[in-house]
Amino acid sequence: KAGVTQTPRYLIKTRGQQVTLSCSPISGHRSVSWYQQTPGQGLQFLFEYFSETQRNKGNFPGRFSGRQFSNSRSEMNVSTLELGDSALYLCASSLMRETEQFFGPGTRLTVL
């Protein structure tokens, strides 16, 4: 069974631009969560989607948004990029909301 895939794997953007990251969950998984990982802040929860609805949200500004499609694939968008948005963005999927999460390899975003 294929794992969680994330595209692109690497991105370089400049301040003020916007970016869209994509996540394809494991087949049959309905819950997708997004995390930001930085050396200073560690792993921080961004949001969770289940059945195309945002079910949970972390403490991030409105510049961070996401959505989930009917096939459970999810996208995350960051507008008006700031230098501090440079991070590894991880997507995780789970069969149901309470079951274990399986992580993708991440997208490394660098903001210059």
Added chain:
Amino acid sequence: AQSVTQLDSHVSVSEGTPVLLRCNYSSSYSPSLFWYVQHPNKGLQLLLKYTSAATLVKGINGFEAEFKKSETSFHLTKPSAHMSDAAEYFCVVSVFPPTSGTYKYIFGTGTRLKVLA
């Protein structure tokens, strides 16, 4: 409130010696507990999980963890470290507080394991 504390930010062991990574949790509700490993520039890989069945849980790559409710601990162990075990390890608690109506997946701050030749 729910929380996870990984008691050591860094652990160094010699190859072939036992590994102990410590995790304590706090939860007002019955938790599920997980250990994940992250190798450099990679995503997180699930090592093992505890979901209220057997208290001693065996995972991949020879790792195991014991759930001790009285001590609110879920320490990760391995009898003999291998060079490939060098990575960062995260302890995670999953709970469903009825008052919040949603699941919370709470990560520890991580323990970086170094394996010396």
